[in-house]
Amino acid sequence: MSDAENARPSHTRLVIKMVSVVFGMLAFVFVGLVPMYNLICEWTGITGRTNEASLVQDYLVDENRSIKVQFLANNNADMPWEFRPMVKTITAKPGEVVEISYFARNATRRDMTAQAIPSLSPFEVTPYFHKTECFCFNQQPLTAGEDVEMALVFQIDPDLPAWIQTISLSYTLYDVSSEQQSAAVTFQ
Amino acid sequence: MTTATHDHGHDHEHHGPAKGLTRWLYTTNHKDIGTMYLWFSFAMFLLGGTFAMVIRAELFQPGLQLVQPEFFNQMTTMHGLIMVFGAVMPAFVGLANWMLPMMVGAPDMALPRMNNLSFWILPFAFAMLTSTLFMEGGGPNFGWTFYAPLSTTYAPPSVTFFIFAVHIMGASSIMGAINIVATILNMRAPGMTLMKMPLFVWTWLITAYLLIAVMPVLAGVVTMMLMDIHFGTAFFNAAGGGSPVLFQHIFWFFGHPEVYIMILPAFGIVSAIIPAFARKQLFGYSSMVYATASIAFLSFIVWAHHMFTVGIPFLGEAFFMWATMLIAVPTGVKVFNWVTTMFRGSMTFETPMLFAICFVVLFTIGGFSGLMLAVAPADFQYHDTYFVVAHFHYVLVPGAVFSIMAAVYYWLPKWSGKMYNETMGKVHFWLSFVGVNILFFPQHFLGLAGMPRRIPDYALQFANFNMISSIGGFLFGASQLLFLYIVVHTIVAGKPAPAKPWDGAEGLEWTVDSPAPYHTFTTPPKID
Numbered sequence: 001m002s003d004a005e006n007a008r009p010s011h012t013r014l015v016i017k018m019v020s021v022v023f024g025m026l027a028f029v030f031v032g033l034v035p036m037y038n039l040i041c042e043w044t045g046i047t048g049r050t051n052e053a054s055l056v057q058d059y060l061v062d063e064n065r066s067i068k069v070q071f072l073a074n075n076n077a078d079m080p081w082e083f084r085p086m087v088k089t090i091t092a093k094p095g096e097v098v099e100i101s102y103f104a105r106n107a108t109r110r111d112m113t114a115q116a117i118p119s120l121s122p123f124e125v126t127p128y129f130h131k132t133e134c135f136c137f138n139q140q141p142l143t144a145g146e147d148v149e150m151a152l153v154f155q156i157d158p159d160l161p162a163w164i165q166t167i168s169l170s171y172t173l174y175d176v177s178s179e180q181q182s183a184a185v186t187f188q
Numbered sequence: 189m190t191t192a193t194h195d196h197g198h199d200h201e202h203h204g205p206a207k208g209l210t211r212w213l214y215t216t217n218h219k220d221i222g223t224m225y226l227w228f229s230f231a232m233f234l235l236g237g238t239f240a241m242v243i244r245a246e247l248f249q250p251g252l253q254l255v256q257p258e259f260f261n262q263m264t265t266m267h268g269l270i271m272v273f274g275a276v277m278p279a280f281v282g283l284a285n286w287m288l289p290m291m292v293g294a295p296d297m298a299l300p301r302m303n304n305l306s307f308w309i310l311p312f313a314f315a316m317l318t319s320t321l322f323m324e325g326g327g328p329n330f331g332w333t334f335y336a337p338l339s340t341t342y343a344p345p346s347v348t349f350f351i352f353a354v355h356i357m358g359a360s361s362i363m364g365a366i367n368i369v370a371t372i373l374n375m376r377a378p379g380m381t382l383m384k385m386p387l388f389v390w391t392w393l394i395t396a397y398l399l400i401a402v403m404p405v406l407a408g409v410v411t412m413m414l415m416d417i418h419f420g421t422a423f424f425n426a427a428g429g430g431s432p433v434l435f436q437h438i439f440w441f442f443g444h445p446e447v448y449i450m451i452l453p454a455f456g457i458v459s460a461i462i463p464a465f466a467r468k469q470l471f472g473y474s475s476m477v478y479a480t481a482s483i484a485f486l487s488f489i490v491w492a493h494h495m496f497t498v499g500i501p502f503l504g505e506a507f508f509m510w511a512t513m514l515i516a517v518p519t520g521v522k523v524f525n526w527v528t529t530m531f532r533g534s535m536t537f538e539t540p541m542l543f544a545i546c547f548v549v550l551f552t553i554g555g556f557s558g559l560m561l562a563v564a565p566a567d568f569q570y571h572d573t574y575f576v577v578a579h580f581h582y583v584l585v586p587g588a589v590f591s592i593m594a595a596v597y598y599w600l601p602k603w604s605g606k607m608y609n610e611t612m613g614k615v616h617f618w619l620s621f622v623g624v625n626i627l628f629f630p631q632h633f634l635g636l637a638g639m640p641r642r643i644p645d646y647a648l649q650f651a652n653f654n655m656i657s658s659i660g661g662f663l664f665g666a667s668q669l670l671f672l673y674i675v676v677h678t679i680v681a682g683k684p685a686p687a688k689p690w691d692g693a694e695g696l697e698w699t700v701d702s703p704a705p706y707h708t709f710t711t712p713p714k715i716d
Contacts, residue, residue, distance in 0.1 A: 009374045011298050018366045022404050029408030029438060034423065037434050046501060047431065076427065115427050123501070174427030 045126025048119040053137055054130040059095035062158045066091045069156075072170035073102060079175045080108050081142070086149065094158040102135060102171065105147035112177045113141045116150075121168040128157035129167065139176060204706055213308070216300030217706060218285045221307050223603070225282025226596075228310060230672070232274030233589075235318070237665050239267035244627075244661035247654050250646055260644035261329035262321060268332025272450065273357045274314050276584065279592045280453040281306075281364045284392050286603065288368060290697040290704065291386050293377025293713045298370035306363035313356035320346035331642060333443070336424035336435040340416045347417065351410045358403045365399035368392055377696075379715035383474065386695050390477050391456030394484045398445045398452070401488075405442040409435065433498050440491035448487045451551075451583060452480055454591035455522060458544045460695070461598050462526050465541035466533030467692035472525040479518035486515045496567045505564040512562035516555065523552055538690070539613030543594035546586055546621055554582030557632065572642075575635025581628045585664075590620070593671065600675065601689045605703030606682025612674045619667035626660025 041047045069092050071085035082105040092098045106112050116136040120126050131137075135150035142148060156167070205211050205220065212224060242263045246254050255263070285303065289296055297303045320327035325344035328334065339347060372393045376385070385393075412423040412435075422428025424435045455476075463470045470476065492500055492508040500508070526548050535541070557579040561570050570576060593616075601607050630653040635641075639650045646654065688698040696715075700708045 011370050011374055014370050014373060015299070015366060018369060018400055021400050022362055022366075025401055025404035026408055029405050030412075033405075033408075033438055033441065034412075034434065037431070037437060041431070044501065046499070047433070117426050123499075172426070176427050 044123070045120070046123050048121055048123045048126055049117070052131075053134070054132060056097060056132050057130060057155055057157075059155060059158050061093050061095035063093060065094055065158075067094060067156055067160070067164070068166045069098075070166065070168045071100065071102070072168060074170060074172040076172055076174045079114070079173050081106050081112070081114060081173060081175075082147075083171075083173045092156055094156045094160055097132070097153065097155050099151065099153045101149045101151050103147065103149055104140065104142065104173070106142035106144060109144045110177075111141065111143045112175060113139050115139050115174045115176045116171040117174060119170045119172070121170070122164065124161065125164055125167050128160040129169075130155045130157065136171060214304070216296070216304050218289050218297045218300070218303065219603075219704060219706065221297075221303050222282045222284075222286030224307055225278050225285055228307070229275050229277075229279035229282060229592075230675075232270050232278070232314060234668065234672070236267050236270035236275055237668060239263045239270065240661065241665050243267060244658040244665075246644055247646070248658040249655065250648055250651050252645055255644065257644045258326060258329060261331075261642065262327045264642050265328045265331055265334075266318070266321065269317065269328070270314070271584070272332060272446075273354075274310075276450045276588050276592070277361060278310060280392075280395070280450070280588075281361075281368075283388075283453065283457070283592070283595050283599075284364075284368055287599065287697060288371055288389055288392060289375065290700065290708055291389050291695055292372060292375060292380055293696050293709045293715065294371060294375035295707060295710045297367050298375055299367045302363050303367050306360045306367065309356050310360050313353045313360065316349050316356070317353040320344075320349050323349070333439060334413075335439070336413065336416070336432050340413050340424055343417070348414065351414050354410045355407055358407045361399050362403045365396035365403070368396040369400070372396075377709065377712035377715055383477070384715065386456070387459035387470065387473070387476055387480075388453065388456030391452045391459075391480050394480050395449050395452045398449050398484055398487065402442045402445040402449075405438065406446075409438045409442065412438075433495075436495045436498060437491070440494045441488075443494065444491040445484070445487040447580075447583075448483060450588050452484065454547065454551075454588050455480060457591045457595045457598075458526060458547050461540050461544040461594055462529050462548075464598070464690050464693040465538060465544070466530045466535050468529055468533040470525065471528040472521070475521055476525055479521040482518040483515060486511060486518075490515065493562055493564075493567070496564050497571045509562055509564040513559060516559055519555055523548060523555075538597075538610060539608070539617055540594045540598035540690075542614065542617045542621075543590045543597065546617070547590045547594065550586035550590070550624070551583055554579055554584075554587055557582065569638075570635060572640055573635035574631045574639045574641055577641045578628050578631035578635055581631070585628065586621075586624050590624075593620070596675065598690070599697070600678055601685035602697055602700075602702050602704055604679045604682065605685055605701075606678050607685040607689060608674055608678040608682060612670070612677070616667055616670050616674055619670065620664060623660050623664030623667055627657055627664050628660070630654075630657045630660075 041049065068089060070089050071087065073083045073085055075081065075083055082103070084103055086101045086103055090098065090100065104114065118134070118136050120129055131152065131154045133151055133153035135152065140148065140150065205217065206214070212220065215221060242255060243260070246252070246260055285297065288294075317327075323344075323346040325346060327344070327346055328339070328350045330338035330343060334350075372385070372389055412421070415421040416423050416425055416430075422430040424430050424432050426432060459470055459476060490508055490512045492504060493512045496505055496508070530545075557575065561567055561576065561579055597608060597613055634650055634653050634657070637650065639646055685702045687700065687702050689702070696709075696713055697704070699713065
């Protein structure tokens, strides 16, 4: 019996190999798949997220083109605030600096904190849409009954592909009062 | 330790199993563990089936009659989880335990103690999962795919039990898979080269690799859920900078290989049974091996076809569509080989063969509806409808489950030493065959007409097909009780079976007595 066993290749070596594949895959999920997803989203702009502030660029304003920009506001499921853009639609020329604002009111009786998450459509716009100032870069606290006008300053890159004539910028407002300062936005 | 050495001489005298309950608790014998896996999976099959009966009973008529929507959602979720992780996967592991060592001429599995552990943690996992139904807030209600944020932000408090249950199931599967790879690679009898292995061994080897690669991904994704729920991370929480779509990517990166984990061993079973009853060698053995490997490889690069509607760029949709359609090629090779094996064979139609032929036909129907779903532009209509339900039940029930039943009828004489009653077996087959088609075929029409899945109530125009489907469901469900009766009757009162009850059968397992002795191939057989 023991002779036959000795003749066999070692189980231990094989098991060590397989267990390391198991832990390798487990690590791959956390340090491979998740960052890969975020990188791909960033490179391609698929999710339409523009979370980075950019500096005002010295673009030549393209007077011959006008882009329709629509502003949308959504409340996440259990977010009770009043939340809307001050203007629904504007026409912007590529290159010019545009400033608009969103209105938010905490009509509840408790102090709350909100986080707005942006989304651009069509997603191909993402690399050409530069926000120099946005309320979505920070969390927004409001005491009970308080309201605020939140500024958004952006520029559209004149290199914007010709087929894009309308841009929709949507914000979803999340209640982050309970998880305030814990993990919000630090994850990216 | 002293007792162990003291008992040592004694051990060599009796080769039979220990007596009583401890035989099953402490056993390291692959046949005992295989038996336990098979009985456990059958119990889970009946439990998951009971949940399915609740679903079909509620859907018998439009309107809410029997259960509330919250409970209905728990039923669909638990039905899926228990059938996937409790019935189909352990059944295949049980078959592997019983058959692999005998098929490769090994005395036992490579790691017998781990084998015991990998089985015995399963009942605890499923006890934990099922107990959530009695907890405050109910059990998991987010579907077996547990998409975030349904399974995180909006989940019932019992979700933590669900997460740990999945961890245990994953650990069990990984241990089982490591054991199978070690057995196949290290324990083959001299002369049994890789390309001489029976196809069931081959398909299980590839399945085991898939398990080792993707079960950690499942463990990872539920761990992320756990962290999101309890430790304030935001992997899947958009407000915190995460993304719910990320959940779907990770889940299906596990989930697509997972569906092949549930079908590749079935290919192996059918490739053993069809040649036996066609009395011809399997056509295209090596192409079967390569086709299986190709399917396993492709399973890693098609996951996003489950999520065409989340807003993937066109190029991505095109890639995942073509990659998915490519899977039809190796699968087509397999179906062609099975049909060609039967062509001009001297076929007889005993129960295992009936189930195997039925597998080939109905699995192919499930494959075709899968091709329809792979077409990205069309998928926007089919997505999350009953068409999807019909599709995956066609590949899982008359696919995976029928192959397991075929395997049970085929190898039961070897396991028990008794012959099942052929007439009763055929009755079981025909009831199941008719039942399964009445149950699932109308669901194609319901889906194409727009009935969404996972709903307890539906619009009136879906009433007729739902009633037909439910009747089929009750028929199919009831006929599985007949299956239980047949198996028990065989073990208790079956006629003694010869060592090789099927005259066309090939393989080392038929060279040992029926029932297979407690220890087989303690000296390796000669293979030429």
